[in-house]
Amino acid sequence: MRNKFSHIGLVFFVLIGVIPFAAAFIYALLYSLGIVGVLNSGFTLQHWQTVLASSEVFKSFGYSALVAAISVVISVSFALWLALKFRKEFDQKILSFIIYLPLAIPGVVAAFFTFQLFSRAGFFSRLAYQLGWINEVSQFPDLVNDALATGIIITFITIVMPFFVLLFLNVYKNERVGNLSELAYSLGASSKQVLWRVSLPVILRKTWTLIALYFIFLLGAYEIPLLLGQESPQMLSVLIIREIKQFDLSKISEGYAIAIIYTIVVSVAVSALFSRKNKTLNEI
């Protein structure tokens, strides 16, 4: 009976998860090779050659990876600090409720809030003007749609950090980091040694896979970079959609080629990640 249910589950997984994805991937591949598509007239590598010769794609890749990495590093560091410093306070009902709140806010809403708060016509700009710190709008730093992706990074941190706080608090409890820390003190460790030799290694060892997955998730984020990003370079998803939806229909194939490259890179990264994770689980 149990076997039968697991077979049905597998069929549903293939029908819902694998087939549509595989079909989309094959369609994108055929489109990028000129085999299907409105303006395509047969097999060609021209679109791939154009994409690989263009520096925009690689710039976009590097830019996306950098923005995602900075956001993840800041989120993880800040979440670790909060979880370790205010662990007991988070047991209180109000605080635990507040930390859950940002998780319920959609990315597009979070981006809108960031725009309202940090743009030159936004709340902080007006506050700075009222306090006499600036005399005109142009003196307020560019925090939205800027080259340093400040707005994107702030929004990513806002939506990702609460998740990491909850994750680290949970791991702290399950892995008995409190008891391990007491033991380390008892063996002669200082607070600094307990942090670097016990708390951080134990927590990060348990959570690195999720941290890496969040990096991949941010690498492919769309709404937030679309609303808060600059014209060039753009983050990957924004670039891909721009290529696919622009008026010049001949560019659609290039958009699909970029999407294929992105899919392959991410799939290889995820496979490597999970093969290592499975190896660790098998050891257990």
Next chain:
Amino acid sequence: MFLEVKNIVKSFGSEQIIKELNFTLNAQNTMSILGKSGCGKTSMLKIIGGLLSPDAGEIILNGINVANQSPKHRKIVYLYQEDLLFPHLNVFENIAFGLRLKKLPENEIIQKVNSIIASLELEDQSGKMPHQLSGGQRQRVSFGRAIIINPALLLLDEPFGSLDAGTRQRMQELFKKLTKEFDITSLFVTHDLKEAILMGDQIAFMQKGRLKVYQDKTEFINDKETGVQDEIGFWDGLKSKETISKH
């Protein structure tokens, strides 16, 4: 006296869990402390180890009052009920943990750790991670990690509570051997009557936060409150029934 505990008191809210704790212990001796769950044994050990602050009292170790010292400076190691090993370190690194904190030279660390590993009969396990070890092996690593830093006092909180009978007996023997080999002074908390008698040079009984230390094992055995007489009665009764049924 090597260890003198004087008038230690500890309350959580309105409940006093340690009441006027007083006892002494000679160097290289083990005191077994018997008591039921919730009688204050773990709190007492944590206070002596510096992991809990007492409300009042003194802990004099080798002539120095350590009651206000941090755990780091006491040279007292508290061993948990469970074999709590660092999950990110293998057997060798778990045992070497205290030595690495002191930043000893690598050669010295390797030599000392290998020597302890040999004493613990764990030669083939040094590269294994904690999740790859059995309960008894984990407990041995836990001992090794504590002993290697040469603590002034070892506090053991029901260390064999989670082991099966056979492993427990082997661990008791190993502990006895190690205490002699490394001149260890220890407080050994247990709720097992037989273990208390076997492991301790001195025996004490804790009940509702009060500790009673016995002059010798005979006094402990004759005290009705410890439950030894009930235990003897149970086995004698069983033996008599068996004899009658055979006849």
